[in-house]
Amino acid sequence: MAASCDSLLPLVLLLCLSAQAVDRSNFKTCDQSAFCKRQRELKPGQSPYRALLDTLELSNSRLSLQLINDNNKVRLLLELYRLQGNMTRVKINELKPLKPRYEVPDVLLSDPITEALSVVAQDENSLVVSLGGKDQRLILSAQPFRLDIVEGSQVVMSLNSRGLLAFEHLRTRKDTKSESEQAPGQENVEQQTDEDGQIKEDDDKPGMWEETFKSHTDSKPNGPTSISLDFSLPGVEHVYGIPEHADTLKLKNTDGSDPYRLYNLDVFQYELHNPMALYGAVPVLISHSTDRTMGIFWLNAAETWVDISSNTAGKTMFGKILDFVQVSSEAPQTDVRWMSESGIIDVFIMLGPKPADVFTQYASLTGTQSFPPLSALAYHQCRWNYNDQEDVKTVDQGFDEHDIPYDFIWLDIEHADGKRYFTWDPSKFPQPKEMLQGLMDKRRKLVAIVDPHIKVDSGYKIHNEIRSKNFYVKNKDGGDYEGWCWPGNAGYPDFTNPEMRTWWASQFAYDQYEGSMENQYIWNDMNEPSVFNGPEVTMHKDALHGVWEHRDVHNLYGLYVQKATADGLIQRSEGVQRPFVLTRAFFAGSQRYGAVWTGDNAAEWGHLKISIPMCLSLGLVGISFCGADVGGFFKHPSAELLVRWYQAGAYQPFFRAHAHIDTPRREPWLFGPENTALIREAIRQRYALLPYWYQLFYNAHRTGQPVMRPLWVEYPDDFATFSIEDEYLIGKDLLVHPVTDEGATGVTAYLPGKGEVWYDVHTFQKHDGDQSLYIPVTMSSIPVFQRGGSIICRKDRVRRSSSCMENDPYTLYVALGSQGSAEGELYIDDFHTFSFEEAKQFVHRRLSFSANTLSSRNLAPDSQFSTASWIEKIVIFGGSQPSSATLKSADGTESALEFEFDSTLAVLTLRKPGVNAAADWTIVLR
């Protein structure tokens, strides 16, 4: 008890004391965020913006023209790009801003590849641009300004159709009138010539030049800078994404509530089912209907709010657009409105049309999921805190004594010397290398936390170097910004500075980070950044990162922290080893750097349930490596909740148990032998399926397809799947419906797919698709189904850690579809280096079964890797009894395989093919 609160400063104490649930008053509502309030007061109507068609410039791939706000005559510059892969980029900035406005760097992989644009028609009030392919056009209406993307005779998306484009131009401060009169030359030319009535009215709104929340004042030296744009999605009733929120998968209508907020915040004991901001932000919204799946990527790192409302298509169709399309006025429509505090409008419209296309499109912009070392996909044991080396050793032994596998043990903030990251508490962890070596001997690993707040202490090397290199974020007056966090007074390195990041990365070198070894990995927490005494527990918006305000870069800070840390881990191994870094804060593109978790949840059934939509939402926007604290961070789970959480967590991408320091110990064996056995079984199921997880992560890394998928992603025409969030698919072949209710005696799972079949992976029982199936459950049940038509590779010999299973043989689970065929993949490499990418050292095979023949064929003929693993067993569901099974090896030799057939379940087991997993082979059943 004592340490966490007693020794910390009064502020932390206050924070601790703020007790049971989130203190909402610590965080702004839209009404309390001046720009959101201003923007939201604007109601749909005729847009004051007009496109000046005579300013049109068209190069091969870029179309630009000016927009003018007829109220204040401020001119904007609109740029349109057609991007490779069926995307359109729309950029709007001030034509002549007083000073540059922030454009988010480092999120896009590179400048997106553009495609040619051409104007196919033009009249006095419109422009028709061909977007290439498929009869796709963009119609630009000049007055009022709007953009419509049409395909054939259908509008797929409209911009500014509700007239909510609002761009607060930079201006000089009006409260000192003489000043503005003295410097008219800097004013926007058009603006001066107009009557100032309008402009003044604009300036009179509260919160434009200063804003106070609780005791914090935001000095706003640049005045109002917010931007907003609306999008209409005809025919769409389901929109998803824009994480992170503890809310349903399908986004809700925000008409009667606050908009969804995107502003990375350390929310103490967050509440479920509301649109409040959480630790991370990915400004990507995915829309889906039976016709089409699309995405909107709003590239802006400032505080952002998103309004969602339902409409009917007829209401926003008018003007020129009616010449092109037939509109059913009663068609449902979803309207989306984005509002950001600063920066520019830079939006990527991903036009699908299939879910997989949207994922590919988004991945082409921001990159794919980093390919984790295999062990990172295994089980992680964490707690705030494992007290000392002896504790670590005892817990490690506990796993062996109870025969439970695990790969990683974690150390939270107490491991460091006085929360000075990169150091070890000399009395608790006097010999970190000895500890790490002990784990290495067991082929296990450790994660230590490194947070971005740096204790201000002249005896601390890291602090001294950052200060002397002038790498800290500055306060508005130019001094080093300081705030309170775990170590007390702390500085915050400016991770937006590439030099700073390089230096940070270098600190992970083995000769810099004393006591570290190659089996130590890193966890970045508190990187929203969390500032205990800052506004909304984060950094002041007028703090400075070089020339940019924190306001501009806020949501990007956490991404940079993780990026710099991951770079450090790569560099310490001279580019050989894949890193593993967990982060709490994130942004678009964070998928490139590691894993995220859903932050400080609680040991409550509701939190277990919400972990599914929270991770599904992240997966839809590129971040596949997601998990929630198993057991719940705050509070003490009942044995039942803990077991159910292990069972659910075993089937989520990032599988880590974690607990608050004030909770009783909860290692898996502390709840009696029965529960130990249940937890052991859940973890073992995870380990057996690691080959499948690994292959899916490889796939995610290569293609950007999510690992954990909502059902609608694979069944986009099945309306019944669109709102499902209590079950999901892993890849496309495993359907999981975890038990998330206390005292549950059954669950009702929806098995999708007309004409498809599903097999219960535990009982091998076959079920038809396109039905809701009631499944009775006991405490040992984890309802999981394998799709008929799939082949899944497992390693059924579960050992102490994933590394110990490296050379173990595979068992193939062949689930025949209704057509009697099945397909699957097998991916193998060294499980931890970049050789798969840099030297093409991997095995990637296609396994297919059709016409009673199962074969393994090389999917990557130019790759090479030799594995010791072999095929130990093949289990075929849904087939009939053959009279013989013949294995044909690559060298042409044939041998008969023994088999067993269970006629009640129609399960055929082929005994020991024994072929190497990397080899070509065929098995023929007769």
Added chain:
Amino acid sequence: MTCLHLLLTLVFAVSLGTPVEIQRPRGVPLTKKQFYEESKPFTCLDGSRTIPFDRVNDDYCDCKDGSDEPGTAACPNGSFHCTNAGYRPMFIPSSRINDGICGKMTLHLDISPQQCSMHGMVLHLKFFLCTDCCDTTDEYNSGAKCENTCKELGRKEREVLQKMAEITKEGFLLKQQLIEEAKKGQQEKQSKVTDMQENKKQLDEKVEALRTVKETAEQPEKEAKERHLKAWEEQKAAIRLEKDKAKMAETFLELDDNADGFVSVSELQSHAELDPDADGTLTEIEAQGLMGGAEQVDTSTFESVWPKIKDKYHSESQAEEPAPVETPPDEVKEPVVDNDSEPYPEDDISEEEDEDDEDEDDYHEDDDKAQPTIKTPEKTHEDEEAMPPYDADTQALIDAAQKARDDFEEAEKALREMDDQIRNIEKELSFDFGPDAEFTYLYSQCYELTTSEYIYRLCPFNRVSQKPKYGGSETNLGTWGSWSGPENNKYLLMKYEQGTGCWQGPNRSTTVKLTCGKETVVTSTSEPSRCEYLMEFTTPAVCQEPANIDPSPHDHVEL
């Protein structure tokens, strides 16, 4: 690797230089050798099926019980036997075969009951290396370069065992003494209690006798006092009556303004304060009413008017003077038993952990009887004339009664003290000090351990506490709860509960783990979970009789 299925392995059990060659499949213990005969098909040990012998250890699991693969990792539930020559043979789960992890020489002494179940150990010690084989036979095909550490392990184990055996031996001797002492002490206490109970009986009688004496003496005292009081009351009443009469006469004269010997209505009306309806004026009718309907009254008739007006009447001569407050005679305080204030005796320790509420209740009852004459209430009424002193006879009766009370009280106090002593001894005797009372010596002792920050204090059967080394208040880490070791020996753990509450958390509690040692000492403390402390404590009292166990390797390990 597909063909690592060496059907049979020569197992060289190199035991102290004597090579023994026994042919049996890899991973099979000698005791099961007869089930694995090369010339015959193999029947799974659970009898579930029979397979050709070449399927034994062929790296494919055929038997549900895993018995066909004793030497490979193929079966999820298999176990592998290693001889570990120089140390002790053991079984490991077959998932540890060829997993690349060597048997490391980690020797662990632990008394915790669960742990690795295969070697239930001497002296409640656990030697575990149950995760891997020290003879490296489990890593025959993993590429791991393991060293055979069995000899060294064996040596270390013997060393430790020997050391432990010595400690245990000495500790056990000490324990015998402790048991002896405890028995003696217990007997002494028992007989003391018996004696005391005998004495108590006498005391009881004495108290009763004195009570009778006291009551006998108090009766005449009471009567005499009452007489005295009554006489005084009567006297006071007579005086009061006189005073009233004088006042009435005086008033009559005052009212009779014209001195005609009559008080008339109008004369009365001049005293507005007598207005019965308090409207400020005394009307004629009202005045007449006060005078019983008469126009005027003479002195004798005034006697009937006087009671109606005397309370309100303001004397004309001393109009400002408030009417004298009459004190009802019964307010006069007598030396009586004071039931409301109940002072504790000085020696009543106010304990916070009131384990014995009953005792305190007893105290209270005793107090009532013991209290009567301790305090003489003072008379505080200034206006009141003092009661005249008791006459000699009465005083003599009072003195006699007082003496009887004092005698009674003294005897009762002695009885109470004896009760306390008996209760304390009985309480001590009621503790579970172990099967042979070997933990008795810990009672009312305290043991301290100083760490870098705190001084920890264990007072067995009482409480555990923690005090900051450099000032600050003590924190209660739990008061004695119960023995809470495993079923087979609950005396290995003590549980102290309900300590100071934790913020947003449970009350602090401490588990004390007892191990055999020559000294009685707290060896370590830790807080594995917030507010749940663990204390390690050595004492000879848990040392078990050293069995004649040969600490060298033995080969009879059962599954």
